[in-house]
Amino acid sequence: MNFKYVREDLEKQIKKEFPKFEIIDKRDSKLMKLLAKILFFNKTFMTSYITVIGSKVYVPKLPWKKTNPFGAISVLSHEWVHMKDGKRLGFMFKFLYLFPQILAPLALLGFWNPWYFLFALCALPLPAPWRTKFELRGYTISMAVSWWLLDRRPDFDFYAKQFVGPAYYWMYPFEDYIRERLEEEFERIRADRLEPHEKHIKMFFLEKFNTIYYNGARKINNGINYFS
């Protein structure tokens, strides 16, 4: 199985759906340097995080994951879900993703009416319910892709840690609950009860494996077993 070509085709496929899709070196981006300052609590924002804004994907450096095409496939599939959600929800995606911290600048109105200073509290690492929801959708695809392509079960602890730590500004406080949700989502994937965007992404991989990368696919139940 040649993940290098799958990766190339995945990038082409995303580009077809999002013509402005591009992978950019974080070090070349003023916006990312500014964000690194705002996100000072995340010390490795520039060096170990992938950030998607609209359909631009910012990576620590280019070339990116040249020797680990499966890793790139996993990350890009996750970002693809964010792009799809962004397209569906427009401005609200950005607003909800950044809620409640996005309300903090309203504190500036405190100079007009001191009650507004209370909005400064929004800058604290308060739970971010919608960010949690969007990231759960993203990590569900990360788990699904490993399952579909490698027959690999997820490391639920690793995923749960992403939700409760500084990576996403402590977006969710209850590790046990999020772990349960991740397990539920994985079971749903295994049972092939897919949401439309998941179906679309799975179909892309199926098509690739049926045509180019895999010969000798064998049919199982409701699809093709393309990881053997």
Ligand SMILES: [Zn+2]
């Ligand atoms: Zn994400």
